[in-house]
Amino acid sequence: MVEITDVVCSLCGCVCDDIVLEVENNQVTKIKRGACSVGKSKLLGHERIKSPMIRENGELKECSYDEAIKKAAEILYKSRRPLLYGWSSTVCEADSAGIELAEDIGGVVDNTATVCHGPSVLAIQDVGIPSCTLGEIKNRADLIIYWGANPAQAHANHMKRYSYVSKGYWTAEGKKGKKLVVVDVRKTMTSKMADVFIQVEQGKDYQVFSALRAILRGHEDVVPDKVAGVPKAQLLEVANMVKEAKFGITFFGMGVTQAGARHNNIVNAIQFTRAAHLHGKWSIMPMRGHYNVTGFNQVCTWQTGFPFSVDLSRGYAWYNPGETSSTDLLYREDCDAALIIASDPGAHFPGAALRHLAKIPVIQIDPYANPTTEFADVVIPAAISGIECEGGVYRMDNIPIRLRKILDTDYYVPDEEIVERIHAEVRALREKEGE
Amino acid sequence: MQTITLKLKDAVRSGIATVPVEVESLTPDQLFGKSEAELKAVKVWWGNREENTGDLFDVSVEGDAASADEVKIVMEGDLTRVKRIGSGMKAGEIEARGDVDMHCGALMEGGRIVVKGNANCWAGREMRGGELIIEGDAGDNLCAMYRGEMKGMTGGKVTVGGDVGECICQYMAGGEILIKGNANRLAGLNMSGGKITIEGDAELFGPDMTGGEIVMNGKVLEMMPSFKFLETATIDGVEYKKYLGDFAMGEKKAKGTLYVK
């Protein structure tokens, strides 16, 4: 038995890096400290894809890595408009290799932000984002707002490590010295902890942000008595709390990114933060989902200039979510092949988009079988990043952390290597054709 | 006058996917003076490959033109996956006979485009001049800015016969647009100049407006909560309620005007 400390969790955007666990016979046997129930589940492991597979006559048949990789390369090389999607539950090194492959084959490269916090990125492109690292919040925040987010279920360590419950330099008493405001359309485990719970009519967060902004800028007179089902008195109460806070933070989740006005909800949330900043120090942060969804956006931005949904078909970047984003490409039947890596559109894309995924050739790279496997023509199992191989990831606050390798594998291949080998095969095909 | 007819070949739409063709290279100003053979050799993008226009379209040319103004391009066939029709065009006319895909008339500077059908998203994006007529519906982000820009449409005239999608005319700074049908939410978002007239119904129009005007002739489904009612005003004999906003931007910037019937 070996105890390993400072293990980094590769599950959600919290990227907790203080996990202590025990390993015996190349297996994680016990999580001693640090992980939440969701992270524990990941670290303890699940059933794996046992072998690379190629679909023949409707059935997936086991094959070698070489065969699967060759087949994948053929699919991509032939494609006039391939989609290379996923990239959020893997490391930056794999993302980098994927972007290079997409550039070379003239594909569209997109990550899971497209169905998660893509709207937050679009909003940042409209107005920027005043934010900070999670430790700042831990040490300083006296007013915390969760808006359209339910960390008690989705990011179980978030409040304890970084926000409402944590203790820091100016917050030595933990939640005693802090106030918590929760805004949601329904009561949740998180809202039950709140000092103030604002229950907003579903899909109307936008109006609430605008009303709060008008109040914070001194124009409460124009605001009607009720906004999106919220009494004006409650808006005034929260506005007062905002004005009195020394250091405030708004965390927001998919409750606002996935509802009607989407990125414009976030633009308005950021505009609310800017208005709040006239009264005290204020920041805002998206509750990013996958552990490295942020990292892909970082790598894609420094390499192509744009964060996701990047169409490289002309050899340079054309970026236009709503056009170059995965759901649109599939729903409009705009792409003729797909490489799906470290993600599961089968479970997380609208059915209307999956109908096209069912039609086109699909390559799946993942440690685990999932609904996407049902559509896959080539399945390539990968080593698990953060358990069987190391690599860089970015936490939800853009802090880079390096995943550690804690178990050995003599069979499974890391994502980065799989992508590079596919790329090498593509080059070989091109050379062959050139001859 | 010269008429260039480009009919998309059926084969282009017959694969497992309907990969869009992108035709910003096919505008009157760029095709003016080209022989039929030269015209057929003009490159257009189809997915990750460049193809000859003549390989994707049946091309026919009639008449002569003394300038680009005298060139009219007629586009036929199934245009639902033909993007960037008339994008960046400076002169002449394009008539698209059917529904067109995204970015029709984007960055347009002059001339005229008539779409005899619906236009997908981003029609008239960053339009600077000329006239765009969409006889059917127009999609989201009509006449809006490109991602991250703080200027959308700055000039020109647009008419939409039917309904329009979300966030039309975002960051509009100039020009005029008439919507004969309904507008989905957030029309005129961040608008700083120009004029939008909506004949049909709309909701939550004009958020973060700092200038320009929106005239609402149809039913208001929901007003933004951050506009101030000023007075009753009469335009061409019709009485309107006049609002000022958006006060979410603060008093100094709240210089946009709404006229609501």
Place this chain on the structure above:
Amino acid sequence: MEGMNVNLISGRTTVQGQNLDSKLTEKYFDEVAVCNLNGSDMEKLGVAKDDNVKVTTAYGAVVVKAKQDDGNPEGLIFIPMGPWANVLVSGYTEGAGMPRFKGIGAEIGKTAETVLPVKELMRTYME
């Protein structure tokens, strides 16, 4: 029993998160092929816990199990994010790139139809 018009949202839950890497298991099925709704809505629909309900939107229809959650206001139903919820979501993103996973007009009613396991559900897209 007549159907009822409701507003559908989807989202994460803890157990859904715990089984992200094991979506083909019963645990995942039991957590995600479920519709959470207010007790009084259940009464109106005449459904009890674990009864099957059929949810229909303009984009599709799916059968899931009913589960009471009084955190939801009346008229708002919650299906955890996943294959079942997604049957009901439009692929059109309104120029934003993000599907509208929350705020979908739906009809819900009791049904005798069975809940499809995930693999069978996926197969419906291949028809």
Place this chain on the structure above:
Amino acid sequence: MADGELLIRNGVVYDPINGVKGEKKDICIRDGKIVESVTNPKVIDAEGRVVMPGGVDIHSHIAGGKVNSGRLMRPEDGRKGLEAKTSVCRLQSGYSVPNTFATGYRYAKMGYTFVMEAAMPPLAARHTHEEMIDIPILDNAALPLIDNNWMTMEYVKSGDMDLLAAYVAWIIKATKGFGVKIVNPGGTEAWAWGKNCDLNDSVPYFDVTPAEIIKGLAEANEKFEMPHSIHVHTNMLGHPGNFEVTKDTYDLVKGVKPSKDRQVMHTTHTQFHSYGGTNWGDFESKADAIAGYINQNDHATIDIGSIILGDTTTMTADGPMEYSLYQITGRKWTNLDVELETGSGITPFLYSGKSPVNTIQWAIGQELALLVKDPWKIALTTDHPNAGPFIGYPIIISMLMSKKRRDESAEDMHKVIFDRAELPSIDREYDLNEIAIITRGMTAKALGLHEHGKGHLGVGADADVAIYDMSPEERDAGKIQKAFLNTKYTIKAGEIVVKDGEVVATPPGRTIFVTPECDQKLTDEMLVTLKDKFDKYYSVTFNNYPVQDAYLPNPYEIKAPMRG
């Protein structure tokens, strides 16, 4: 791969570190180094053309969190510089915030082969290094921010200069950094509460002043044989009347003894710190006062941070400054405060020749270059991208070399330039030797990199060479600008990377880092305090904090022994 042997024949060589001022000379290269002679070389004919060592940029923002935040929030900037991939080059994007590939290519095309990333937040150091891996061709290094750190402020307050030195050494090692960067000391910590600090204000809760922090860090830096001095962005950047603060800052370290033959303080983008007046209405140039100080003293060097007219993306660890700028423009604003260490702000800005303030700023950068008499004390920068993107360097070079061009440009600017700036009355013109000094000789020396093969063409130096397609007699400012934008040849470590203005090879660059060798006892004592900070206040563990070797695939280490 290096091209084996190269011979650059008959060029007119400017190699100021070796005292070569425009002599017709051959340059021999073997295995990536300058050598005495070659036997069977590939010959490059440089007949009549200007030959210089590869450019060394002392201060630029090319990699890391805030640069990427700038890219991310500005797709409208990204679309300005789109270029498709080629058989040699990756795709390019951006103007003021180019992608990593374009950054490497465009610098190389200007003849630069080393760039210093001037601000690395320690907690996010991995990010800076990850981007530097993706910047082709250029050798690079990064300066970690050490001044607003709680550890620093607490040691400065307690007066434990040895422990401060131990902390400085540890953080430079942990971040694989190059030296000590100071940005608005105390002010960025104050900004975490929405406030700012002047030079002698007390930092909220920490009870130290920025002046004490600067002096303390200068002393800590000189406890090691560091190649570079402290690198300072002084307090009150961009405030009218700040030239007094700037001069007071220089005075702070006048008595500190450098551990090597160099300055004890380099202050950066001095244009932003040479302002007179009391508000934007009576704003005026005080470049003469700053230049006067530099002329009379030898302990400080500066870089100019000259303005390039047009749109750009401003970004700095000086959070409060970016907030003020955003308040003026109302444009996009990104802020990222980093726990226990630093922060940053980003906002787009348009420098317009129609604006009186921008006009005076434009004049100040050039005035500094023209009024400082000794070019070994001054470097060419635009504080990329703050005062303008680096691809504007050739414009500044042509201005400095041509009074005529300056006069013509002044005619197009706001007339305030004739009342509140000195530029129109300055006749001095730089010669090519002086240009070579402010773009490679001085910068290599101020960074201590001349001892490691940078910034000169002596035997043993790195074979980094720029050959400009111009004659030394060229006086036409337009032609000078063109020549400095795209070299005839750029050679990096003996390999031709640019030919006729096109990138022809893209070898990876090296990352140069410094290892200050601190006494182990001191380090151990310091670590007790530091580990407590990690346990209680950081959100990352002590063991996951240091930059792993994987982030420096091509490292070059400089050891800095502790002085006895």
